Amino acid sequence: MNVRPDFSKNANHAETAPAFLSVWDMHSYYGESYIVQGINFNVHEGEILALLGRNGAGKTTTLRSIARMDNPQVNHGEIWLDHQPLHLMSSHEAAQAGLGLVPEDRCIIPGLTVEENLKLAQIAPPIGWSIERLYDLFPRLGERRNQEGVTLSGGEQQMLSIARALARDIKVLLLDEPYEGLAPVIVDEIEKTLRHVKEQGMTTILVEQNAVRALQLADRAVILDTGSIVFDGSAAEVLENAELRAEYLAI
Ligand SMILES: Nc1ncnc2c1ncn2[C@@H]1O[C@H](COP(=O)(O)OP(=O)(O)OP(=O)(O)O)[C@@H](O)[C@H]1O
Numbered sequence: 001m002n003v004r005p006d007f008s009k010n011a012n013h014a015e016t017a018p019a020f021l022s023v024w025d026m027h028s029y030y031g032e033s034y035i036v037q038g039i040n041f042n043v044h045e046g047e048i049l050a051l052l053g054r055n056g057a058g059k060t061t062t063l064r065s066i067a068r069m070d071n072p073q074v075n076h077g078e079i080w081l082d083h084q085p086l087h088l089m090s091s092h093e094a095a096q097a098g099l100g101l102v103p104e105d106r107c108i109i110p111g112l113t114v115e116e117n118l119k120l121a122q123i124a125p126p127i128g129w130s131i132e133r134l135y136d137l138f139p140r141l142g143e144r145r146n147q148e149g150v151t152l153s154g155g156e157q158q159m160l161s162i163a164r165a166l167a168r169d170i171k172v173l174l175l176d177e178p179y180e181g182l183a184p185v186i187v188d189e190i191e192k193t194l195r196h197v198k199e200q201g202m203t204t205i206l207v208e209q210n211a212v213r214a215l216q217l218a219d220r221a222v223i224l225d226t227g228s229i230v231f232d233g234s235a236a237e238v239l240e241n242a243e244l245r246a247e248y249l250a251i
């Protein structure tokens, strides 16, 4: 259990650099329900990986497994982040090790202003982006720094949720459907910031139902279907392959 796996021989695409985040033969369960059924994939430092698939394919379960949430249980497999064995950690330890999960429900803390939400994320070192730098990234948050977080619009709450993850010193950003329910113009704004965050060297896993938008931003894509990986390759390849899109993404 303590040898870092080498997936380079298993990958469908040519790659030589060692992976930054590796998921190896991961099996996840909710009680008796067997959901993620032995998946392997790599994420390289500084890239955006789109994790796609139909409703119920297991995308959220995969993110929660990597983040070491109590549910689901990962009964088998290894997860390595920058040489650290996440599979041996609790969710708190995984967060300390550099994992930043932005869940679908955004989890803004009620009763706190925008700024207090950000400060709370920085309560324990090591801290990541400074609050001023986060306001440069999301000027709308700066303008609303004294507004209660839960009263923000959906798009602004999504920005706050991403900003809270970056406020900690994270190595990888896990985003669960950041575009959900947002107008295209707000999606444009969030996409622009995700590009900027990538230019600063961040590694990101992006789960999205809006597959076309996700693929336009991502470097690579992994497609899940009923808990198994059915595609691992470049994002451009998925955009070009209508058959693959129709079969697994219904687009
Ligand atoms: N807490 C839970 N207990 C039992 N089963 C669950 C639980 N959460 C999810 N599941 C089941 O696990 C499967 C995968 O769910 P998951 O949420 O990972 O899918 P998803 O790909 O994120 O789907 P969506 O696109 O709808 O968000 C589904 O069949 C779902 O019903």
Ligand SMILES: [Mg+2]
Residues within 6 Å of the ligand: 059, 060, 061
């Ligand atoms: Mg989901």
